[in-house]
Amino acid sequence: MAKASERVEARTKLLKYDHAMLDELLEITTEWNDLAEGEWLSWLHDWEQVMLQDVPKLREYSVAGELTSSQEASYRRLLQRIEANRDLIERFGLTMPRIPVET
Numbered sequence: 001m002a003k004a005s006e007r008v009e010a011r012t013k014l015l016k017y018d019h020a021m022l023d024e025l026l027e028i029t030t031e032w033n034d035l036a037e038g039e040w041l042s043w044l045h046d047w048e049q050v051m052l053q054d055v056p057k058l059r060e061y062s063v064a065g066e067l068t069s070s071q072e073a074s075y076r077r078l079l080q081r082i083e084a085n086r087d088l089i090e091r092f093g094l095t096m097p098r099i100p101v102e103t
Helices: 004-030 037-063 069-084 086-091
Strands: none
Touching: 004 037, 004 069, 004 086, 037 069, 069 086
8 A cells, every 4th residue: 555655746746747738738729730640649648638537536535635735725726727728628629527627
């Protein structure tokens, strides 16, 4: 079983990665038509992993009270950023998480 400190570190890394994907969203959508198919598919795969696996897993941790206070704040910011970019996400036909993102 993973130590508590290892779980905290893993969740912090997950949150950083998920925020980085949202950081890339604006950049990638401005370059959308110029991307090579392989690059586009790779990014799309990463995006779907974040939206369909990472965000729901973070929600489970949040509901179970397993996030630190800073992780919980980061998770809430992540949800706010997803909601703030909903129009862009939907315009490009990208996947939204299958959990409520309104905070």
